[in-house]
Amino acid sequence: MLDENLPTFRLRPSTDNPLSSILYFSQNGDEPAPEYVLRRADPALPASRNKYAVALCAAHNADVVYGEVMVEPEWSQPTLSAAEIRAQGQAGAAAAAPAVPLVPDSFTVQLYNPDQSVAVKMVPGSWGKSDSWEFELPIQTFPAPTASELDREQQNSSPAAPELIPRIMFRWKKDGLLSKDMTCYMSGKRLGARKSKEPDITVALFKAARESVLTVYQPNLHRVELEDRKGLELVLLLSSEVIRDLWLSPKPDLFNVQGGAGTAVSGNKRKNSRPLASSAAAAVPASMSGALGNAPPPQPAAPSAVAPTAKTDITSPPSNPEIDAETRRLQAMVEQEEREREKAEREREKAERAEQKRIKRMIEEEEKERRRRAAEVAKETERLRKVYGVEGQVLPSEQRPPALPPRGHQQHPHSPHSHSPTSHPAQHHLGPWGAGAGGCAPPAARPVSAGPYSRPVFQPPPSVHPGPGPGAQGPFHFNTLNALWKGAAGQLQKVQKKRSSHW
Template sequence: MLDENLPTFYFRQSSDNPLATFLYFSQNGSELGAEYSIQKFDPALPQAKNKYAVAIGDAAAQGVIFAEVLIEPEFQQPTLSAAEIRAQNGIPPSPVPIIPDGFTIQLYNPDQQVSIRGEKSTWTGKESFDFEMPQQSFRLPSSSKLDRQQSDPMASSLTPKIIFKWKRDSKFSKDMTCYMTGVSIGGKKSKEPDITIAMYRHGRQQSVTIYEPNLQRVEVEDRKGLEVVLLLGAEVIREIYLFPSRDSFNLNGAPPNRRKNSRPVAGRSGSPRSDSYAMSGAGGNMAPAKAQSPLTQQPTPPQDARVDAETKRLQAIVQQEERERERQEKEEEERIKKMLDDEERERKQRDEEVARETERLKREFGLEGQDFGPTPSLPTRTTGTPSNQAGPGRPNLQAPQQAPRPSSAGPRPGAFSNWFSPPQPQLQPQPQPQPGRRRGGSGEGKISKKKSTFF
């Protein structure tokens, strides 16, 4: 509960009639009292099939109707895949109702139609429903016949209209808030800051709270009509758009089931009398939103010869698809088997050719060339001076020959000290070993150690 001082209407289901809902009013903490009654059309009647009809009237006088709503949706045949058609044995599914974008509330005394249009925000995903109410609804009293012959003010396009909008609090919220968003004059709308008018709360205690402090800023002459539009519009939006059910449009034409061990309570003071009353619009007097529903033109599928013919045609299509699929699978199996046989036959032919060629080579050459003798020695390579070049793959271990120094006379006897040994004769270069493998027991190829000139 927002505030017990604000005027609040509480929705409570009738214990006697499952089609009736009473609205109890409370303000300033007062006791609850039945103010309005929301009555749905009897689904057992044949004219109620494939329709949604609801009316709001006086809780005490059941015959007084303030407003009503009639919605006839369009129906669309769902498109199914081949697998879904086979799962249903070719039986076409029943048409699916398409929820319209808006609906119309028919007010009485004075007669007025209020269109509520729904839209969804592409940015936030929140849904909103806007409608307009004229500022002047009643004709001014006048004794002139000319004034009485004029049309009603609300029928004129020049009459200013107040724009209201029901907004969902969030994308996943069950609550809504109604705002006054601007004024429309001659089709031109002027945007104004949002002013809170009413709040709908969905929960264990479903209610609509009127924000009375802001009603002084609402320049609507028909305050009773605005109140009825807020209450009935909130109920229709909840049942059709926010929380739709399979039985919203009475597709089966069966009345709702009553709970077990439930029976009318006679003489109960808390629940007013809920006798059903006739709806003028739902019974056919009110112009429907759509000319004629496609579902009402179609009889029951088992009783229609066209439906039987369509069923047989779909079954024939399914059988033909089955045969075509089996034929394609069989052709694919044969193609794969033939391909495998060809590969096996080619492999055997190659093996036979290899075997024949091997036998031919054996007969022609025998086993010659199979034994490998000793490796022949390589010829000696012509190399340069042994002192300047090393054998292939071996480093040059010989000391470079120093050029003789020029002297005028030979060395004197005893010119060398005891610490130095006389000069050694020049070493002859060792013959380079021939490349190839070494022979065992041969002295060739050994490296001689160079003697020191100091010791």
């Protein structure tokens, strides 16, 4: 098996009818389910003499036929050696040797609804090349929808010529000279006599074994521009089985030359568990009435004899205790499997819910742990801040320089601590060094409308007489200050006079 995800058909013999085989379909790892029934012609019927025929029917309704193949052999007289001719002459045998059936080089797959014939032609292999079988399918199969009754009548009466419809070419090719496995390729397109070859594109793979397997290579189907995908599937199934029966693994008396039911039944190892009447009734749909339409019809008495039997089997099937017991056992088995599947589904859903709860609980625990750690980190940070403070945690660029004290708060050691009530009022605004009285008042602000800067003229303060009181200074201190102010005033007057005399 190439891949369990690809569409796969398995052919298994039916236990009810040795002339039927069931095609089980599986995809994406699902359990195989019956999709089609491959029926072969009953060799006991006169219409099946000297013919090979198979039909592909619905799995649950054998009356629905999707397609069928009928092959008639080519007859050839055998060539006898000189010894055989001499032996026949001596024996006096006047009868000629019987003709030998030969497998033809082509066969036709007939599809229904809509009716379509697909010819499959064999191309013999040469030195180093294996045999191949080619067929073509039209791109457009169904007529275009129209609301005109006239167009519908014309489509039914005179359909489009096949030369005007483009076709896609396919080819079944053996994987080796001695191999029985095949691969179907899409080789190109054809419009009339003009062909456009393309590199081979794998479409399907066929494995010929006791249970043949057909795998459709789905990844390449989007490159197959076919309107009838169901028709392609039917042609692949029928053509692969016919090629296997005619060329890859031929059986003795393939074309039912001898006739009789013994050959068909003996070729299958399984035995039919149904009564004889039921087997004959089940073999009627497989008589290939559609494919054998050109054959001479059977005797009218045979269908009238078989039809009542089939009707009797459908209305009142024979009561068999073994069949009833087997039916009940199979039904009980199916019910048991259904219960086990439902139980497994419930257990799986329960396990999923438990897993979701576990994951949710784990996420909540992780969130709680994260919050607890964050609280511990915050608590430890606050403790360290109380112990060591916040100094050193601020960057130097973010620190502010210390504020300097204002100049007006500085006191000169020679400034008086108290003033006499008889002192001059100017002492409250201008001290000895430019400060206010007591050295505590700030300097007066310069008005906005002031003119250009001019040097101030210092004038000596009036003499201060010590008054009574505990804070009065001695006469020596005030006399010294008056002398200093007089000397400074005299020097300033000299400088000003000099400047004025210069200009």
